[in-house]
Amino acid sequence: MCHILIGMRMSFDAILEALPRYRERMAELSEIMLANLVMIAETPAPTFSEERRTGFVLERMNEYQLLNCSTDEVGNGLGILPGEVGDRNILLVAHMDTVFPDGMDHMVTIEPGYVSGLGIGDNSLGVAAVVTLPLILKDLGIKLDSNLIVMGTSRSLGRGNIEGIRFFLDNMEIPISAGVCVEGVKLGRLSYSSIGMVRGEIRCEVPEEYDWSRFGAGGAIVNMSEVINRIFEIPLSRRPRSTIVLNSVESGAGFNTIPTKGTVQFEARSESGPMVHQLAETIENIAAEVASHTGAEITMEVVAQREPGGVEFSHPLAVGARRVLTHLDIKPRIRPSTSELSAFIDKGIPAVTIGLSTGENLNEKGERIHIDPITTGLQQLLGLILAVDKGYCDEN
Amino acid sequence: MKIDEWLKSNTYHHGTFRDLAELVEKKQEQGMTISLCIPTLNEEKTIGKEVVIFRSELMHRYPLLDEIAVIDSGSTDRTLEIAANFGADTYLASDILPDIEPKRGKGENLWKAIYQLKGDIIVYIDADIKNIHPRFVYGLVGPLINRPEIKYVKAFYDRPLAFSQGIRPSGGGRVTEILIRPLFSLFFPELSAIIQPLSGEYAVRREVLESIPFPIGYGVETSHLLDVYTRWGMAAFAQTDLDQRVHRNQATRSLGKMSFGIIQTFLSRLSKMNVIGTIPELSTVLRQFQVHDQTFETVEYEIVEDERPPMIEIPAYRDRVTPTAKK
Numbered sequence: 001m002c003h004i005l006i007g008m009r010m011s012f013d014a015i016l017e018a019l020p021r022y023r024e025r026m027a028e029l030s031e032i033m034l035a036n037l038v039m040i041a042e043t044p045a046p047t048f049s050e051e052r053r054t055g056f057v058l059e060r061m062n063e064y065q066l067l068n069c070s071t072d073e074v075g076n077g078l079g080i081l082p083g084e085v086g087d088r089n090i091l092l093v094a095h096m097d098t099v100f101p102d103g104m105d106h107m108v109t110i111e112p113g114y115v116s117g118l119g120i121g122d123n124s125l126g127v128a129a130v131v132t133l134p135l136i137l138k139d140l141g142i143k144l145d146s147n148l149i150v151m152g153t154s155r156s157l158g159r160g161n162i163e164g165i166r167f168f169l170d171n172m173e174i175p176i177s178a179g180v181c182v183e184g185v186k187l188g189r190l191s192y193s194s195i196g197m198v199r200g201e202i203r204c205e206v207p208e209e210y211d212w213s214r215f216g217a218g219g220a221i222v223n224m225s226e227v228i229n230r231i232f233e234i235p236l237s238r239r240p241r242s243t244i245v246l247n248s249v250e251s252g253a254g255f256n257t258i259p260t261k262g263t264v265q266f267e268a269r270s271e272s273g274p275m276v277h278q279l280a281e282t283i284e285n286i287a288a289e290v291a292s293h294t295g296a297e298i299t300m301e302v303v304a305q306r307e308p309g310g311v312e313f314s315h316p317l318a319v320g321a322r323r324v325l326t327h328l329d330i331k332p333r334i335r336p337s338t339s340e341l342s343a344f345i346d347k348g349i350p351a352v353t354i355g356l357s358t359g360e361n362l363n364e365k366g367e368r369i370h371i372d373p374i375t376t377g378l379q380q381l382l383g384l385i386l387a388v389d390k391g392y393c394d395e396n
Numbered sequence: 397m398k399i400d401e402w403l404k405s406n407t408y409h410h411g412t413f414r415d416l417a418e419l420v421e422k423k424q425e426q427g428m429t430i431s432l433c434i435p436t437l438n439e440e441k442t443i444g445k446e447v448v449i450f451r452s453e454l455m456h457r458y459p460l461l462d463e464i465a466v467i468d469s470g471s472t473d474r475t476l477e478i479a480a481n482f483g484a485d486t487y488l489a490s491d492i493l494p495d496i497e498p499k500r501g502k503g504e505n506l507w508k509a510i511y512q513l514k515g516d517i518i519v520y521i522d523a524d525i526k527n528i529h530p531r532f533v534y535g536l537v538g539p540l541i542n543r544p545e546i547k548y549v550k551a552f553y554d555r556p557l558a559f560s561q562g563i564r565p566s567g568g569g570r571v572t573e574i575l576i577r578p579l580f581s582l583f584f585p586e587l588s589a590i591i592q593p594l595s596g597e598y599a600v601r602r603e604v605l606e607s608i609p610f611p612i613g614y615g616v617e618t619s620h621l622l623d624v625y626t627r628w629g630m631a632a633f634a635q636t637d638l639d640q641r642v643h644r645n646q647a648t649r650s651l652g653k654m655s656f657g658i659i660q661t662f663l664s665r666l667s668k669m670n671v672i673g674t675i676p677e678l679s680t681v682l683r684q685f686q687v688h689d690q691t692f693e694t695v696e697y698e699i700v701e702d703e704r705p706p707m708i709e710i711p712a713y714r715d716r717v718t719p720t721a722k723k
Contacts, residue, residue, distance in 0.1 A: 031448060031451060031452045031456065031482075031483075032452045032457065034448050034452065035448055035449050035452035035453055038445055038448065038449060039449075039529070042527060107526040107527060107642065109442070109444070109445060110444035110448055110482070111440070111441075111444050111474075111478060112444070112477070112478055112481045
């Protein structure tokens with residue numbers, strides 16, 4: 001057991017200088033995190049069905065003697081590591097849900113250098129890190145001044161629309177001083193602003209009485225193609241930067257069957273809030289127009305949205321996060337986020353998103369993360385939490 | 397002991413032992429040591445995870461295990477490298493007791509573990525378990541820590557077979573239901589209460605392990621049950637439900653080989669116990685069939701259920717200073 005106490009008034013430089021001293025012990029402790037990672041990743045948690053993973057997270061938090069270990073009506077799992085002073089609250093979150101349904105094989109494989117399994121990087125590693133951090137702090141003899149609220153959030157991805165963190169922030173009675181969101185991949189990622197985003201699904205259904213001799217005959221795929229072509233004709237502004245991404249297209253069952261149903265999922269993103277809403281409206285109009293030409297039923301549903309915002313480049317939290325990363329020789333890759341961070345921003349709470357390791361094939365079969373960078377990723381998380389705890393990331 | 401009575405008193409669920417702090421405390425009060433043996437042959441896909449989970453949870457967080465050893469039959473993949481990389485003690489079975497002519501087989505590894513490992517209890521866990529969890533160990537050692545009269549704890553599961561469309565909730569255990577349980581029901585009805593007699597996961601006291609012979613092939617689990625039952629009776633057994641075990645499914649032909657080996661062991665035990673009198677010399681060739689270019693062909697497998705003597709009879713073992721060997 002390593003006992004290195006941080007003084008209450010430790011300078012930011014002293015925090016940074018202390019990080020290398022923790023490394024060896026943190027590397028040893030990362031074995032515990034790997035074990036937690038395996039058990040988390042092997043517990044399926046598709047969005048809206050995270051209960052079992054929440055149960056595991058709470059079990060660990062209880063074992064690590066956090067206070068108020070509990071879940072809420074949307075399935076978040078949280079516990080509190082009380083601070084020595086306790087006048088501030090830092091919220092440390094990682095989303096628990098994954099894109100993978102229950103029935104898939106969630107078994108994890110560990111080999112020298114990497115861990116592979118469904119959702120291992122997005123976001124089992126993030127969850128494992130936030131759940132294990134209290135144990136790491138205890139082992140290193142580090143006591144925070146602030147209360148650290150550790151939370152695995154539910155209903156984050158896709159149609160979840162970050163409902164878990166939003167519910168918590170809407171209903172939490174104590175003030176949150178700062179938020180830290182943890183993603184498994186990629187180390188160096190640093191987000192402190194959110195981009196405006198509308199996530200939508202276009203559904204196309206060809207009615208049974210469809211006149212196959214009319215324009216567009218050929219079923220749902222032809223109609224969807226028309227919609228997609230029209231979407232890509234939408235002029236996109238460079239400033240504010242805007243983009244439209246097609247995320248998935250589904251239709252058809254194979255030869256010998258004319259497809260009658262199809263869906264297109266997209267995200268419109270922009271640095272401007274009004275711009276992103278305008279893009280969504282344009283896409284909805286396209287859907288209606290193509291429907292009027294072809295007789296197919298084409299509708300658009302907005303399933304998630306984010307407003308742009310965040311802290312400035314010069315905000316002490318952004319500066320502090322960059323200092324921690326740079327000190328650990330991690331090159332910060334600054335980019336806006338559409339994850340949990342948006343919920344903090346909506347509430348005016350300064351927050352950042354960081355990544356822990358490198359990896360490949362996120363959200364696909366063959367997803368894997370590299371083991372070696374994890375210790376550096378954890379050092380970064382520790383440094384950031386300490387900096388926030390000691391007030392070096394406060395605006396005033 | 398009646399079967400129902402035994403089932404009630406000696407059948408556990410792993411959840412009974414999930415308070416690891418309490419289990420470790422009881423273990424330490426008794427001055428007991430526990431070793432984990434993972435026998436391997438080309439298990440690079442699963443061994444890393446097993447070692448990480450057991451070391452982290454059952455050595456570092458809760459010191460239930462004193463030793464984790466991988467005993468390998470000569471893997472040609474990276475099994476040993478991976479196991480060592482994640483902190484297990486690794487041994488080639490042929491390097492243990494090198495003066496004794498080596499034999500290949502899982503039972504050989506299990507037998508040599510008695511010599512190589514130090515624990516008062518040895519837990520054997522197969523390396524091909526995909527859903528490994530600490531319960532595989534604490535569920536098995538729990539009854540031994542809590543009840544001194546229990547000597548041998550066997551695992552049982554709802555055994556799903558992994559298949560392409562997800563996980564089927566039950567299935568497997570074909571050799572058990574078609575061969576073993578009918579044989580036990582015929583000759584040793586009490587033993588039919590062992591729900592998964594062929595499971596590769598069990599925890600045993602050293603005093604038992606060192607005093608029973610070890611078939612080195614398919615018959616090792618069956619012979620253990622017969623030998624322990626004969627010497628100590630049903631009261632020496634317990635079994636623990638470990639919920640689920642996801643592992644590779646075996647082809648029916650492979651199960652044929654397994655059954656052939658088990659029947660050899662079983663008949664040999666029956667004969668030694670004078671249950672069926674003397675049996676003639678049995679063939680060691682299993683014949684299976686395949687069709688090649690519209691022609692039926694015989695495929696022959698030589699399966700010899702060789703057997704190691706009780707470890708206590710090996711001078712090199714007796715020379716080692718171990719408390720039970722001294723007795």
